[in-house]
Amino acid sequence: RDWSSDVCSSDLKLVPALAASVAPAAVTSTGVKAEFACIGERVAIQRVAVVVSTAVVSTGGVVVTVKNRPVVGSSSSEPTITTLTIPAGTAAGKVVYKAINEALIAPGGSLVFDVTTAAAGGGAAGAVVCGFLASEDPEVPANESSMIASA
16 A cells, blocks of 8 residues: 555645654653644544664653643643653563544644653653544534634
């Protein structure tokens, strides 16, 4: 299958809001590593995950806090959806995931992966690629206060 055509698909609902969202992100520092903006109908997130691309070397687990931003790029009033803990010593190629009770991401909002406890200790290392499992939770655009039809 040619996935490149999906980039412009009408089915596309969450898109990377940061260039870093599509590349492995180092977990040796805290901060937002990925953000996915909702540009279509709202979506329901059922699972969040990270795939380890560089083995995690740390004296403790790395914690990734997953958040629901009401406004893309703004941390104001963002509730936490869940946290993922990546154990120290997790090898490249492993996927750390958590199933959740559906979290709704509204149009204009975003799903954020924020490293809140970074890899630490001598030789600290590690990188991940963030992802999620989502389904449509459609609503009539007129019922979504953040949706504005263009003239």
